[in-house]
Amino acid sequence: MLVVSGIGAIVWLFTRPGINTVGQVTFDRQLAVPPLAASTVKDGQRVFDLRSQAGQSDLGRGGRTGTWGYNGALLGPTLRATRGERVVVNITNGLGEDTTVHWHGMHLPARMDGGPHQPIRPGATFSPQWRIDQPAATLWYHPHPHESTERQVYRGLAGMFLIDDPATDVKSLPHEYGVDDVPVIVQDKEFDGDGQFDENGRFGSDIGILGDTLLVNGTPNPYLEVTTELVRLRLLNGSTSRLFNFALSDGRPFTLVGTDGGLLDRPYQVTHLPLSMGERAEVLVAMRPGERVVLRSDPPMPDGDFAERRFHGGGDRFDVLELRAAGTLRPSAEVPATLVDTPRLDPATAAEKRSMTFTSRKINDRKMAHDRVDAVITRDTTEVWTVRNGHSTPHSFHIHDVQFQVLGRTDGGPVPPQLSGWKDTVFLPPHEGYTVIMRFTDFADPSTPYMFHCHVLRHEDEGMMGQFVVVEPGGKPALGAHHDHTG
Ligand code: C2O
Ligand code: CU
Ligand code: CU
DSSP, X not given: OOOOOHHHHHHHHHHSTTOSEEEOOOOOEEOOOOOBOOOEXXXXXXXXXXXXXXXXXXXXXXXXXXXXXXXXXXXXXXXXXETTOEEEEEEEEOSSSOBOOEEETOOOOGGGSOSTTSOBOTTOEEOOEEEOOSOSEEEEEEOOOTTTHHHHHHTTOOEEEEEEOTTTOOTTSOOOBTTTEEXXXXXXXXXXXXXXXXXXXXXXXXXXXXXXXXXXXXEESEEEEEEESEEEEEEEEOOXXXXXXXXXXXXXXXXEEEETTEEEEEEEEESOEEEXXXXXXXXXXXXXXXXXXXXXXXXXXXXXXXXXXXXXXXXXXXEEEEEEEEXXXXXXXXXXXXXXXXXXXXXXXXXXXXXXXXXXXXXXXXXXXXXXOSEEEETTEEEEEEEEEOSSSOEEEEESXXXXXXXXXXXXXXXXXXXXXXXXXXXXXXXXXXXXXXXXXXXXXTTSOEEEEOSSHXXXXXXXEEEEEEEOTTOOOOTTOOOOBOO
């Protein structure tokens, strides 16, 4: 193993043979856009139906790759609901094993959260229901079953959940779904010689599966025909282990307008956008008539740790999606100078401070245990957590139920624009971390825990996860009741 540091490391990484373009492709397939999920409104409730199932997909490898999806062979439809609405999702498990559906980024009661405590047995139906109450945002859903999350997500179970909110939708941003407002779910896959997903991956047990081929919305080698001057891409890193660092092929800047939990205070011009597993970002790309530009993933900018690049494939460059502008483009409204006004949470109001250190599949030296509560949080209080990577393997921090704000980096460095707004997931480079602040409102339930964990799904499956419960003032956790949805 080479020991390198500082400038030497950077030069070595960018000149290392074979590090260059892994996923260089000929863009020959039109990008699939996940359909908007059909819904009906019954008794004032918006009703969706999802069925997790196995199928086969044509991914350019002989046409019959075994994949999993919701209401189809691969991925799932985009659910969309408006703040204030009550929703119910009837989820039927059409697989031969337990699954769950978790609403990543959603503020909702723990019993509806779809974590490992809400398994859906084969053939059973679970119908979580809740009231949407958070700003407009790009959320997503994916399975979260005990010890099988990586495999189920890797096989294709994932979809987007868009929230609209009259108060925080900025109408002058592109918002015609599938036309100038497009979901972009980026996932890496490894294929075996028979054109099937290779679940053994390249780095085996340490980091999970890293593939050399990208799918975007399940499409290999995709292009998107752009018909407007400005296109809004809702990026989701839906990979199980791989980091991306998005950029445009000619280095031009693009506009970051939103992150995990919604729109930012204002637009930010960026040339690179790092996105770790489970994170989302909304960006606007300005196009000129007739041109082609490629969204790609570059090796990380030289401020990360070298281990991050090596272990998460971050040293690889991938072509992701070609944007093809039509000869004439429909005019887009100008991007407003300000977006949404988000109050900053005040650390002086914190009722509790906690520290979570991530090392070798453990958080604070403990592996996830179903019957242990790691944090008891009082309803309607604010907490400050320091989340830190205590060793040299990259991790990330994700928490259910709430969105947090980043107060600062543990090394004192600056907080970049992509961490300036509401977040539910943040990458933890080796030996680094963040101080975050969040407010826990509404859903006290002493007997049902929410999760926080590393979103490297292999790590999560292997126990790098903790549980918290929200209780009424003075309340105590009361785990034990196992909520078993056997339909
Ligand atoms: Cu995206 Cu606990 O999950
Ligand atoms: Cu989540
Ligand atoms: Cu991890």
